[in-house]
Amino acid sequence: MPAHIENYLPRANLLQGRVILVSGAGAGIGAEAARTCARFGATVVLVGRTQKKLEAVYDAIVAAGGPQPAIFVMDFAKAQGDDYQNLHDGLEQEFGRLDGLLNNASVLGARSPIEHHDIKTWLETIHINLNAPFILTKTLLPLLHKSADASIVFTSSGVGRKGKAFWGAYAVSKFGTEGLMQTLADELTDIRVNCINPGATRTAMRKAAYPGEDPNRLKTPAEIMAPYLYLLGPDSKGLTGRSIDCQ
Numbered sequence: 001m002p003a004h005i006e007n008y009l010p011r012a013n014l015l016q017g018r019v020i021l022v023s024g025a026g027a028g029i030g031a032e033a034a035r036t037c038a039r040f041g042a043t044v045v046l047v048g049r050t051q052k053k054l055e056a057v058y059d060a061i062v063a064a065g066g067p068q069p070a071i072f073v074m075d076f077a078k079a080q081g082d083d084y085q086n087l088h089d090g091l092e093q094e095f096g097r098l099d100g101l102l103n104n105a106s107v108l109g110a111r112s113p114i115e116h117h118d119i120k121t122w123l124e125t126i127h128i129n130l131n132a133p134f135i136l137t138k139t140l141l142p143l144l145h146k147s148a149d150a151s152i153v154f155t156s157s158g159v160g161r162k163g164k165a166f167w168g169a170y171a172v173s174k175f176g177t178e179g180l181m182q183t184l185a186d187e188l189t190d191i192r193v194n195c196i197n198p199g200a201t202r203t204a205m206r207k208a209a210y211p212g213e214d215p216n217r218l219k220t221p222a223e224i225m226a227p228y229l230y231l232l233g234p235d236s237k238g239l240t241g242r243s244i245d246c247q
């Protein structure tokens with residue numbers, strides 16, 4: 001791993017020929033990751049809950065001359081086993097394999113003390129942030145095994161490593177994500193599995209968590225893309241079970 005991963009310099013065709021799925025690809029870091037992967041040559045599978053947002057990312061990729069992406073609209077709060085299987089079957093038919101899986105979609109849930117945490121919000125936050133990446137990854141593993149160099153990336157957070165007051169189900173879901181990543185990394189020999197922690201980044205989620213903060217002091221999603229490219233591309237071959245900070 002480069003000593004300063006945030007300064008990793010990817011070559012222009014780094015992801016050429018790769019098929020990479022990005023969840024939560026319609027906004028924030030996921031939208032930027034999707035556009036960036038396409039710019040470096042990947043065919044990107046855009047997964048998210050809001051069709052219009054996914055279409056805007058699709059249009060931007062095509063307008064920039066990137067490989068034609070695919071769109072799968074999926075709400076992880078509601079999706080059932082069949083929906084995940086349909087996604088698997090669609091990808092199998094279209095591409096026959098998957099080279100990269102970026103589990104990025106998440107919700108902030110409630111900023112609340114555990115004592116007063118709304119139970120329904122707790123369950124939904126854990127479901128979207130932890131259960132859904134498990135189901136998505138588990139369902140797509142057969143396609144990842146078919147790749148010559150597959151990489152799975154889960155998205156963590158600083159509050160997923162050290163408990164912090166009032167971060168509630170979001171923090172617990174990210175602790176779970178770290179555990180899921182480590183368990184899977186220990187089980188798989190042909191696929192690398194890592195976590196990425198974006199750090200404070202200028203998105204709608206960050207704004208909701210820190211409404212009083214000046215967003216101009218934060219890195220933009222575009223400014224934290226180097227570690228994403230490193231983990232999803234061939235240069236991270238052999239690196240697994242790690243939790244990487246973008247900042």
Ligand SMILES: NC(=O)c1ccc[n+]([C@@H]2O[C@H](COP(=O)([O-])OP(=O)(O)OC[C@H]3O[C@@H](n4cnc5c(N)ncnc54)[C@H](OP(=O)(O)O)[C@@H]3O)[C@@H](O)[C@H]2O)c1
Nearest residue numbers: 024027028029049050075076077105106155200201203205
């Ligand atoms: N921004 C930060 O400072 C920061 C720091 C640490 C970790 N992270 C992590 O980085 C990742 C991206 O965060 P972000 O800041 O880019 O957040 P964001 O701007 O709120 O974007 C989240 C994305 O997830 C999608 N999503 C949410 N619920 C979904 C559901 N039920 N089904 C399908 N898609 C769903 C959203 O879709 P819609 O747009 O359609 O709602 C959106 O595209 C998250 O895992 C977050 O926990 C962010």
